[in-house]
Amino acid sequence: MTRTAAVQNPLERLSALLSRLPGIGGKTAMRLALSLVRADQEYVSALAQAIAEIHEKLRFCSVCCDLCATEICERCQDARRDRSIICVIAQPQDRMAIDRAGVYSGLYHVLHGVLDPLSGIGPAELRVSELLKRVGSGEVKEAIVATSPNVEGDATALYLAKLLRPLGVQVTRIASGLAVGGELEYADMNTVQRALADRRAL
Numbered sequence: 001m002t003r004t005a006a007v008q009n010p011l012e013r014l015s016a017l018l019s020r021l022p023g024i025g026g027k028t029a030m031r032l033a034l035s036l037v038r039a040d041q042e043y044v045s046a047l048a049q050a051i052a053e054i055h056e057k058l059r060f061c062s063v064c065c066d067l068c069a070t071e072i073c074e075r076c077q078d079a080r081r082d083r084s085i086i087c088v089i090a091q092p093q094d095r096m097a098i099d100r101a102g103v104y105s106g107l108y109h110v111l112h113g114v115l116d117p118l119s120g121i122g123p124a125e126l127r128v129s130e131l132l133k134r135v136g137s138g139e140v141k142e143a144i145v146a147t148s149p150n151v152e153g154d155a156t157a158l159y160l161a162k163l164l165r166p167l168g169v170q171v172t173r174i175a176s177g178l179a180v181g182g183e184l185e186y187a188d189m190n191t192v193q194r195a196l197a198d199r200r201a202l
Contacts, residue, residue, distance in 0.1 A: 011034070015029045018033060083107060084139060091113070095108050101196070106142075114148075145161065145174070
């Protein structure tokens, strides 16, 4: 079999595409591809439709910039949430980690990244202007910066503090419980609870 024919093999092609996902190596990708081969047609069709709809139906919430299927996400629409507090996070999965902890009842703002000059990510690539607009409305009293405790996360937190403090809001940072250099999305529920409860002023 020629190399061209091997690349065109549907199983090899699926495995190669799956291996491009974060945390999926070549062996895991092939195991997943083989699982899909053995799966029933109904499941495979539903999976293919769900993947296709990601780009068709997902959008950014017009308020907090989180991913959702409506113009305004369910958290921003929830009147029971404390609108005087905004928790600023890097990615949607960080919001999911905090929600799992079940101790936060305020609103969120998703930056979709952190400052990383070496990778070409500066303030213009993040959802900073939208955050400043929300905080500038006067309703927000505290901004909790919940970026991961690593070099990029800390740099982002300090940058945001310099921008937000002049707007008259208290700027705090999640504190103890999260290991330095760790990622928020991988923290367990108790760790996130302690980090939010023990947040400190920036």
